[in-house]
Amino acid sequence: MNFKFNCCLLIMSMIFLGCSDEKSIKEKEINIEELTISDIHKSYQDKTFNSEQLVKIYLERIENFDSTLNAITVINPQALKIAKELDKEYQRTGTLRPLHGIPLIVKDNINTEGLPTTAGSLALQNYIPEENAFIIEKLVEAGAIIIAKSNMAEWAFSPMHSESSTVGTTRNPYNTNYVPAGSSGGTGASIAANFGTIGLGTDTGNSIRGPSSHNALVGFRTTLGLVSRSAIVPLYLRNDVVGPMCRTVEDATKVLEVIADIDPKDPLTAYSEGKTPAGYTQFLKKDALNGSRIGVLRTLSDDSPHPEINQLFNNALLQLDSLGASVIDSVIVPDFQNLKQNQWCATFRKDVETFLSDYVKNDSLKTIEDIIEVGSKSDFARERLVRNTAHTGRWEDSEIPCLDAYTDIRRIAFREAIENMMDSLQLDAIVYPSWNNPPAPIDQFQEEYKGDNSQIISPHTGQPAFTVPMGFTNNNLPAGLQFLGRMYDEPILIGLTYSYEQGTKHRKSPDLK
Incomplete structure (x- = not known):
């Protein structure tokens, strides 16, 4: 089930029919290129524009340019409604949350309530989580607005490119004949192209830093255990990290400040106890x-x-x-x-099958063999699935446990x-x-x-x-x-x-x- 086209139509019809009161500024006058969190919050305070207007412009930009980049998998049909509610909250309280009204793009392997989490695969194309991942909940509580989810290399297998069975291949916005790297290439391309203010990627070996490097972004791979990975489709959980991909160090730092925390569902975060400062923007x-x-x-x-x-x-x-x-x-x-x-260990089978059991809970989708049976449109992903089925433990012969x-x-x-x-x-x-x-x-x-x-x-x-x-x-x-x-x-x-x-x-x- 691909929601991208239908959701775009829904959002754009809401925009052009006028889903809000008359505004003092025309949305087309808002220049969203290179806007930072600080820029946006100052504009909210100065009443230059509000969150609803900003989200509309980002959605229009996606509509205008994503057909070229193929970076977005699904638009959040609730984005404008959430923005409007945040505007009312600010009018009522006069207080901005840390990420109040900040448009966020989320990689398509991170559980987001009510939106598909496919990891780029046909096997998960109908999986819609009922709850947010730990880090998504923290970002939403801080006021971020999920406006879209981004394409990725299927199952996060490729550091080279970002090709999925659900959306296809993402292109580099600086030259569309080139790759944006993988596996978080959709986030990399979309944030570079100003489709959102802040983005999230995951990194098993390269997948935050590679796409950030290839798209002129800042990418943070943080200390293992600093940020929770629960409710995120894993590749090799022993290596997996989730983190910010942004246009500036300041924005990435503000995202990190929100998501760094101990999560009982991710035991590795217990190592962070007593090792983190009271905020990072300082x-x-x-x-x-x-x-x-x-x-x-x-x-x-x-x-x-x-x-x-x-x-x-x-x-x-x-x-x-x-x-x-x-x-x-x-x-x-x-x-x-x-x-x-x-150093590399193949833990894909164990990690993914645990995710399927804990979150997907589909009797017909419990093993890698079930995933293979569903199929893939990507030759590269099919080969990696078979390879991870045939191999567990260290890739090189060793008696040392993983x-x-x-x-x-x-x-x-x-x-x-x-x-x-x-x-x-x-x-x-x-x-x-x-x-x-x-x-x-x-x-x-x-x-x-x-x-x-x-x-x-x-x-x-x-x-x-x-x-x-x-x-x-x-x-x-x-x-x-x-x-x-x-x-x-x-x-x-x-x-x-x-x-x-x-x-x-x-x-x-x-x-x-």
Whole structure:
């Protein structure tokens, strides 16, 4: 069941028939490009526009441009109603919640009440959750408005591209012949194209940071255990993280501030007890790089880099230096090549079948074999389903059990080697390109899949890694700079990435036509 077309018709008919009182400003006069949470809240306070008007314009933009990008899976038919209720609340109380009236786009593997959660698959195309995921409930309580859900690589299998059986293939808004990466490519493309203010992605190995890098966005992969993953269709739960994909560090930080919390339904979040600050926006400091020590991991950046990305990365190092950082070029992690090996574990069967049992509760859909029997329109997804059926445990032969980042001896050893090196050099963070290569052409996404650095460290060690825009190639394709920190060092990474972003201003909108 595909709600996208019908819901668009419903929403647009509501807009053109006039579902609200006469307004003092015409919606067409609202320029939503690059609007931030702060911009929007100031406009609400100044009565420049209200939430209902803003949502209408975002929906019109989706209607005008998503036929080109194919980033949205379903429009929320309640979005305007929710916006109107939030406007009335603000008129009554004079108080804005932290995300009051902020349009949110949610990846299609996160449970949202009353909207399909398909993970891009035919097997889940009729699954409509009756309750929100823990993090969605927190965002809604903070005042966010889910206006749409976004396309993804089916079952989150692909870091390369975002192709689903439900919607098809999403394109990069900066050049529609290229991929937006995966698996959160729909969120990446839609937030880059200003279809919403803030977005959510999930990241098993790359899937927040890759699409953020390919779409000139900020993407936060946070410490494993900082943010709940309950009621989210998993890939490998031992690695899965959910987090913000936004146009600015400030907006991503405001989203993180809402969703970081302990969830009894996600035992990993218990590790966060006593390790988080009372809010994250306090760390948004423009001078955070001044006096910092940044290590350059050439082990990653020198691995067959594309010349233009290499030049952008070297320029970024000069920019870090000019903003007051001491750049240590380069740093060596002892035994790095050995430690990074044999980290991946195939837990898809166990994790997905648990999700089906806990949330979907469909007697005809209990196993991966049931999913395979339903079928897929994607050759890539079909092959990955079969592969995950045939294999469990570590992908490479090993007697070492697959455990979480806090108890798995190989993961701990990898993390300790990195953090011990950071301690010995008094580093605040390590940097490297999020990808060593530009986005690949859609029709060559497998042949040209090169340089994905996001897969190598943080999914296994559990460490936080943030990507921010570091510029564009000559053919206008974005590139990202990644900052890796110690466990629970989100406050430091927020400061460093914000300082770099504010000092460089690399982000620019795509030219949609």
